[in-house]
Amino acid sequence: MDLRREKPIGPKTAVCRSIPAPYRSPLEGSNWTFFVGLAVVTAASVITRLYSISLPTHVAWDETHFGKHASWYIQGKFFFDVHPPLGKLIIAVAGVLTGYNGSFEFKEPGQAYGDTPYTGMRVACAFLGLMVVPLAYLTVWELMHSITAAFLTGVILVCETGTLILSRYILLDPPLIFFVMAATYCTARFRNCNEEPFDLEWWYWLSLSGLFLGCAFSVKWVGLFVILLVGLSTAKDLWDLLGNLKLTMLCITQHLFARVLCLIVTPLLVYGAIFVFHIVVLSHSGNGDGFFSSAFQSTLEGNELHDLQVPEYVAYGSIITLKNHRGGGGLLHSHHHLYPEGMGKYQQQQVTAYTHKDDNNKWLIKKANSSNSAEGEVELIKHGDWVVLEHITTHRNLHSHTQKAPITESHFQVSCYGQDGVGDANDYWQVEVNGGSPGDQVKTVTTVLKLRHVNVGCYLHSHSTQLPKWGWEQLEVTCNPLANDRNNLWNVEGNTNDKLPMVSFEFYKPSVFSKFIESHLVMAESNNNMKPKEGEITSKPWHWPIDYQGQLFSGGDHRVYLLGNPLIFWGADVLLIVFCLMALVKLVAYQRRVNCGGMKDALDQVIGAGCWLVLGWLLHYVPFYLMGRVLYFHHYFPALMFVCMLAGIMVEFFIRLMSSIFSSSVGFIVYHSLMVLVMAVIIGSFIIFKPLAYGMSGPKADDPQSSMYGLKLLSTWDI
Secondary structure: OOHHHOOOOOOOOEEOOOOOOOOOOHHHHOHHHHHHHHHHHHHHHHHHHHOOOOOOOEOOOOHHHHHHHHHHHHHOEOOOOOOOOHHHHHHHHHHHHOOOOOOOOOOOOOOEOOOOOOHHHHHHHHHHHHOHHHHHHHHHHHHHOOHHHHHHHHHHHHOOHHHHHHOOOOOOHHHHHHHHHHHHHHHHHHHOOOOOOOOHHHHHHHHHHHHHHHHHHHHOHHHHHHHHHHHHHHHHHHHHHHOOOOOOHHHHHHHHHHHHHHHHHHHHHHHHHHHHHHHHHOOEOOOOHHHOOHHHHOOOEOOOOOOOEEEOEOEOOOEEEEEEOOOOOOEEEEEEEEOOOOOOOOOOEEEEEEOOOOHHHOEEEEEOOOOOOOOOOOOEOEOOOEEEEEEOOOOOEEEEEEEEOOOOOOOEEEEEEOEOOEOOHHHOEEEEEOOOOOOOEOEOOOOEEEEEEOOOOOEEEEEEEEOOHHHOOOEEEEEEOOOOOHHHOEEEEEEEOOOOOEEEHHHHOOOHHHHHHHHHHHHHHHHHOOOOOOOOOOOOHHHOOOOOOOEEEEOOOOEEEEOOOHHHHHHHHHHHHHHHHHHHHHHHHHHOOEEOHHHHHHHHHHHHHHHHHHHHHHHHHHHHHHOOOOOOHHHHHHHHHHHHHHHHHHHHHHHHHHHOOOOHHHHHHHHHHHHHHHHHHHHHHHHHHOHHHHOEOOOOOOOOOOOOOOOOOOOOOOO
């Protein structure tokens, strides 16, 4: 048998030879068009982001937080925030360089700036925000090598009103989005350098990717999402290298270690260095002290625990403060206010946990069933002792009973009861040193203990749950029936007793590494438990892609409303769906061995680039569905960058497809006419909705006299 005449076994490949290659503009091969396009979108970004940057002349939305943080950096005062320090450090440096001395209060939104030189900080944020546009242009170029797709992407982002608004204020969003986009671009650029691995350019872009990943994570922890994107891309690249039989295992190992060094070690070093700098710079006591342990506070100049002489042990007759021994735990606190009616059989005095220091945190520790006379020898508190805690300010005793706690109803209420230090048997608490045994003495700061209610058998407990306004939004304190809850743990922070010998608080000071670890425990605890305040407008992740609801940035006669350009938002959503369908059809065609002729290469390129961008969008969007913390519309904008780049690629691809059915001369006219039309529509939508960013005045859009009349396309928009 002549085997050469045998027909091949297996499925045949269907070739659609009638489908031509998509049209490609002759301008694509020109270097000057690349740089002209880049210059035009960058200039447009500069103009739109910096136009009237000083308006409004009052504090807008979260400027009250991040401007205040910049002020504290300049003053060296310690503060607590749930986000890492880099974004706030950038704002502080910009303030110093432009003459701001850190004296403005940033008390609340709407507060007039007056003579304060605030514009420099806004310009710094705007500079990072405007750089997102050229970075998107360059990223799309690296993915598609199409100047037109890159230019269209730039136009989309220039005209996107929500991105514009976020770029113009003293916020963390501009540095976050900048570093996310910078890391994305550098990764795309690096992936195009694989023909000559380990040369200088290869190392440069790989190292720069790691640097920007570290910076993104150092602004907000959601920078982790771009790290995951780069990590997954890197894993795929390494898998492809493993399948290249021309490479030795030694060479593949070198590739692995290069990526570990640049994409894991470098970001960790960047993050660690920035955070240590943050700890060193904030060396003076500030309003964030109370979130941290007593030992941490002793390192802050001006804190009452700094260089303090305190008794080493706790004795009866000592005036103490008790700190909940968890990240961000408050001090045991009471005040004259009573629990509201209906919370328990009797209206007794509130007990809370409070992160700020005042005299309402002080308690006199007394022996149960004793006259507690000041006469006689000093007796130290030991494991197993029964004690009474008398509130110094109100002279009522710490008390519990079987009434339900105000918020956590599975726990029991804790209150203050009695008069002039005289109460009843429900004031008795047993000291249990954590891991201790009878006779173990209680030490200041270092001893971790529990207080068990003698009659009910529950344990003094505090957590991150906030009380409503009747409780001054302080932290709930309860009596927990479960003995092993870690939030039942406390330590003595302050200790005053003239009869006891003193030791220096220097003994308790932690190392920088210990402060680094504690800072992250407190940040994680607080971030996870951020809940909306009463009356606060929040949003849900499903709202974001459909531009369902915006957010007021500035009120009064200069109303700024964070809302995405609806044409861009909704158009990008449609194109995202179309892309997914197109990718599915391509997958089916591949499985059926369909070869789409001249369109194959272009389609493969679009699918490859699009899948990477969709993955970036998913990683920056879907995790918010899993978060229990309060969420806002601005959380969506890093994800929006990826879907806008996808939109630019898809529109350009479809215009190429439509132009390909004509001859080259007619195709040239059709292609560029359609592209101009699309850009004109996008720019037109920006002109219509730009008052959202640059300020609205007069009546709202419901009023026929309003300049925005007829533009309230959804009833949920407050414009």
